[in-house]
Amino acid sequence: MQSAVLGLIDVFQFANRIIAQYPQAGLPTFAISRWRTDGPLVESGNAATVPPVKLVPLLDVLIIPPSIGGTYYEAPHWVLVDWLKAQHARGTIVCSACAGSFVLAATGLLDGRRATTHWDLSSQFAQRFPNIHLNTDHILINDGDVVTAGGLMSWMDLGLELVEQFTCPTVMIELGKFLIIDTGRREQRYYKKFVPPFGHGNAVVLKAQHYIQQHFHTDLTVKMLAEHSHLGERTLLRKFISVTGLKPSEYVQNIRIQKARELLETTNLPIEKVALVVGYEDAGAFRKIFKRLTGLSPREFRVRFSV
Incomplete structure (x- = not known):
């Protein structure tokens, strides 16, 4: 370069x-x-x-x-x-x-x-x-x-x-x-965008990923994902971590925060509403997780990156 x-x-x-x-x-x-x-x-x-x-x-x-x-x-x-x-x-x-x-x-x-x-x-x-x-x-x-x-x-x-x-x-x-x-x-x-890995070839994990993509805003559990994937909880957990590098709970958080980033960048929704839309009823918990994953508070992120 x-x-x-x-x-x-x-x-x-x-x-x-x-x-x-x-x-x-x-x-x-x-x-x-x-x-x-x-x-x-x-x-x-x-x-x-x-x-x-x-x-x-x-x-x-x-x-x-x-x-x-x-x-x-x-x-x-x-x-x-x-x-x-x-x-x-x-x-x-x-x-x-x-x-x-x-x-x-x-x-x-x-x-x-x-x-x-x-x-x-x-x-x-x-x-x-x-x-x-x-x-x-x-x-x-x-x-x-x-x-x-x-x-x-x-x-x-x-x-x-x-x-x-x-x-x-x-x-x-x-x-x-x-x-x-x-x-x-x-x-x-x-600046980092969470891009889920979909090209790994593991059909079972891919099925769980697709389910998370559609239901990330709901109260997802490993048990629910395991039932949807027709696997035991431990087996799914092991396969999911091996393929994605993340626990299902961590994966869901990253999906939610990525969706929140997009909303903060492109809309004027109040932060509390953004939290609800992506699956957090507790706005305080949302702020803590957002800051931990992005290094900025939701307000700081919006000021820096809003369109």
């Missing part, structure tokens, strides 16, 4: 301009280089083949940009993977944005650690890298020597994070003002 590559260069160059306004602070400035893979080579954007890793100048940070098309991120070249691991072993902080997390995950550096990626890639990521603690509620997870960001535009959040980390909060805030970017903390779950 070239806009991310060039945009990050702009972010760091503008940061340098702000740093220059505080000479007494003794803050470091950013020197930027671009790298690419070309078959078996890892090359600089401005030079020929890179020499062996030990001869490459030590990089403080490496950023793997998002991918807007193609499938390279699904199977990155082993030369790139080994090169990233070697740079990390020398002390380089390795970062990724959006689908770039797949490349970073392929190095094994995220195993057993927290990470994020684009919410729409979460199922694919979780299946391929089960040893990574994926959390797509967050736009950015800084785990010290590895940093992951989710979303196509999360490179902006990543850039601001690195500016603050290597300089100071004042420079980051001034940079946000100059670029007219909101430097307040955001979360990916503000």
